[in-house]
Amino acid sequence: MACFRVLNRQLQLQATPTQSLLQAAEAAGEPWRRFCGSSALCGTCAVIVVDGQPAPARPREAMFIEGWGKQEGFRLGCQLKLAEGDVTVINCSDYEFDPDAIAAAALAAKQQISKETT
Secondary structure, three states: OEEEEEHHHOEEEEEOOOOEHHHHHHHOOOOOOOOOOOOOOOOOOEEEEEEEEEOOOOHHHHHHHHHHOOOOOEEEOOOOEEEEEEEEEEEHHHHOOOHHHHHHHHHHHHHHHHHHHO
């Protein structure tokens, strides 16, 4: 079973290919900010994918990303699913959705992952 790794929360969440990141967090008893009931409408569960290859965004999430996703790797936790292998993310709400703080965290995460793999 593959997992979602949430760097800024030091979490590893086991997930099946049919579970979203948010569902995996709920199954593990981990709190995750959300308001729309996993309908890809509010963006409060947003993450930035910093490593791995998740399943492609479905149409509703893709529309949200196109409208609001300002940063590379922007995805919605309620929609994000695994494709093959682990996926590493940072949770945007932990940075109060501040674009500069998120960008800095994503860069730091990518650098950390690069050091771990060398």
